[in-house]
Structures are given as structure tokens and as C-alpha cells.
Amino acid sequence: MSGVQIDVVTLFPQWFDWFRGQRHVANAEAAGHELRTMNPREHTPLSGGQVDDTPFGGGAGMVLRVDVMDQALRSYYGVDPVELQRERRVIALTPGGRMLDEALVGELAAEHALTLLCGRYEGFDERIVQHFCSDAVSIGRYVLAGGELAAMVVCDAVLRKLPGALGHPDSASEESFSPALGGDPEYPHYTRPAVHRGWKVPEVLLSGHHEEIRRWRRARSRERGAVGGGSPLS
Numbered sequence: 001m002s003g004v005q006i007d008v009v010t011l012f013p014q015w016f017d018w019f020r021g022q023r024h025v026a027n028a029e030a031a032g033h034e035l036r037t038m039n040p041r042e043h044t045p046l047s048g049g050q051v052d053d054t055p056f057g058g059g060a061g062m063v064l065r066v067d068v069m070d071q072a073l074r075s076y077y078g079v080d081p082v083e084l085q086r087e088r089r090v091i092a093l094t095p096g097g098r099m100l101d102e103a104l105v106g107e108l109a110a111e112h113a114l115t116l117l118c119g120r121y122e123g124f125d126e127r128i129v130q131h132f133c134s135d136a137v138s139i140g141r142y143v144l145a146g147g148e149l150a151a152m153v154v155c156d157a158v159l160r161k162l163p164g165a166l167g168h169p170d171s172a173s174e175e176s177f178s179p180a181l182g183g184d185p186e187y188p189h190y191t192r193p194a195v196h197r198g199w200k201v202p203e204v205l206l207s208g209h210h211e212e213i214r215r216w217r218r219a220r221s222r223e224r225g226a227v228g229g230g231s232p233l234s
């Protein structure tokens, strides 16, 4: 199996030390997938490790410089960053980007290599997004302090789809938004005890009738999809 390589470009690579230690991430790496970090500060051509600057036109905060990202990507990959997006998906994490959903996760999991750019402060000089990135992705309509948590969300969702990441290969095949459930959220699960404080597990799940259980689960899944405003796959 040839693994997927995910590179995260971040000013805070140490955030990912914890993430790498998580079971499914460690499993994915053991199975031949790769999660690397690159710190643009280590490649900046500016003195004192400078990576950002004040915005033209005024306003608060600092903006990540295009010349720094150019140099960082060029020295890390050995190619002009404008060309890099032909070799791998280069994704700017930004609140206003394409919303991450199951379809996009599936698309990214099918790639052989991804680069995720984490912004900080006011975000990226727009020329970074325009010229170096194939995609701009958001994990939701809210603003985080930086792209690191967004990158972890993307990595987590992508890595668990890859062969070898999950303990049981079926775990990801029938779950919320999967084709197996017609794109609906997953049905409810129950385990022992069968009764707790008078709250009973639905009788059908204890019946041993596999076809009835399958039908019951599918119906609950559809109900949840209808309540949630429909399925993302429909």
C-alpha cells in the first residue's frame, strides 16, 4: 500500500506532538501514512524569524507574508510553490473557505499528498491563497485563533478513512453521512445494561432478527436525516 502524506505548515508544530500520539493517528502512521509538520519561521529569509507584517491599508493585527511562505514552501519541497499544487492539494485553512463536509473529506482521503497551511493573527496575505493554494477550506462559520485546530480536524477526518487507521476496518464504512446510510446520520447505539433507571433499550435490538434490526436502524437514520435538514449526499 502506498501511504498518504499530509504536511501541516504551522508556526506551532509542537501542537501536533499530542495529535500524533492519538491511537488512530499512530495506527495510520504505522500503516504507512505520514503526518509531517513544517515551520515557516525556520525558512524565513527575514531577520529575527519574522514571518508576518502589518496590513496595507491599515487595521489591526498582522498578516502572514507571501515572500516568507514562498521561500518556506520552495525550500521544503524544492519546487516553485506555484507549481506545487500540481503535485499535491495545497489547502489554506481559512474561515471563509469551502465548508468541510463528508464529501470533501472523501475527496481529500483519495489524494496521495496534502499540504495544509495554518494561518495565525489576521490570516494570510491573499496572494498566498491565490497563487500557492488549490483550495481554501473552512471547518465552520466561526473564527479560531489559528489554523492548527482546523488542520487537526481535517487530518483526523481524513486519516480515519485511510486503511489501517481504525482498529476495525468496518468502523468507517457504515457511519454518519456514509453512502451505506444514504448520506444520513447514523442510527442510535445501545449497550448493556438493557434497562437502566427504567430506560429500556428498544426491543428490536434484543430480538436477534437481523433483517428487522437493519430496517429499524435504517428508519432511525432516515428520521435523523430529515430532522437535520436532509442528507448531504442527496
Ligand SMILES: C[S@@+](CC[C@H](N)C(=O)[O-])C[C@H]1O[C@@H](n2cnc3c(N)ncnc32)[C@H](O)[C@@H]1O
Residues within 6 Å of the ligand: 092, 093, 094, 095, 096, 117, 118, 119, 120, 121, 122, 123, 124, 137, 138, 139, 140, 141, 142, 143, 144, 145, 146, 147, 148, 150
Ligand atoms: C484569527 S484567524 C483569522 C481570521 C480572519 N482575519 C478573518 O476574519 O477571516 C487566524 C487563522 O486561523 C485559521 N482559522 C480560524 N478560523 C477558522 C475556521 N473556521 N476554519 C479554518 N481555519 C480557521 C485560519 O488559518 C486563519 O488564517
